[in-house]
């Protein structure tokens with residue numbers, strides 16, 4: 001299937017036919033969840049952010065974060081850091097771990113990261129941006145991509161400058177989250193600002209921020225003229241939204257909301273994936289947030305949440321989730337899937 005709304009683009013040896021990208025989200029878009037999302041039409045996957053200084057420490061957790069599933073290619077491993085030496089080492093490590101592309105994070109707003117002048121803090125130091133990007137592009141054979149915000153704050157927005165620096169440094173695709181660092185996740189993403197980046201360069205630009213359905217994806221494309229769309233928070237508890245955006249891109253009708261049985265099938269598959277990948281102890285912590293998201297807006301969800309949240313025994317969590325999701329009839333699910 002190709003996209004009717006967007007032509008797709010070439011990235012190294014790959015052609016991204018349907019430029020629908022799953023946003024990297026730390027603690028959320030791990031392999032267990034990406035496996036779920038892939039089937040809804042994601043054309044390009046990105047792992048959660050991995051700190052470049054973590055890669056040579058040999059932690060099992062870092063290895064798990066970089067693990068790619070056999071069927072999720074083409075996929076990026078995302079790295080963050082500000083020291084060109086550490087970032088290039090991390091990029092080589094990512095390629096050794098099977099990354100088709102290496103994505104560099106210059107958008108993370110978290111204080112701990114920004115204090116080390118990494119993530120979105122890099123945007124305040126344009127020469128440093130160029131140094132890091134050039135070093136990584138030189139160090140690996142695969143395409144290097146970049147994810148940014150529109151600047152540090154309103155007074156210092158520099159999305160066009162950074163886009164030009166990226167292109168000149170050999171970056172092959174740019175993702176723009178249309179917020180400044182100062183906005184964190186507040187206010188609205190500026191799709192106009194994404195358009196400024198798009199107009200400044202000829203590499204593919206992916207628009208990101210506040211896509212919640214097919215219609216908003218179409219609107220972002222209209223306003224920004226972006227070459228692809230990235231969906232983040234809207235997929236939490238609602239991977240079906242990806243199918244809706246996919247349908248919008250490929251000119252198909254909006255898919256029906258999942259039935260109760262389809263919803264439960266995804267929940268149980270996700271829980272099983274979590275247990276297999278992380279072990280049941282870690283899985284029970286992660287399942288708490290995912291399963292609560294899946295139940296958001298459904299009948300009796302507050303009551304269910306109250307019970308589920310305090311459980312620690314994995315088998316009990318599976319049992320209560322099954323009882324809850326299978327107790328919902330079809331009516332409870334219609335339309336709600338897209339409201340999550």
Ligand SMILES: Cc1cc2nc3c(=O)[nH]c(=O)nc-3n(C[C@H](O)[C@H](O)[C@H](O)COP(=O)(O)O)c2cc1C
Pocket residue numbers: 023024025026027028047048049078105107108147177208209210211230231232233234
């Ligand atoms: C919990 C959470 C974790 C995130 N982790 C990352 C990350 O690891 N790397 C990154 O580039 N962006 C990260 N982001 C930002 C998202 O990729 C995306 O840019 C942002 O959520 C805006 O898109 P949305 O409005 O579709 O959610 C994260 C966002 C959230 C909410």
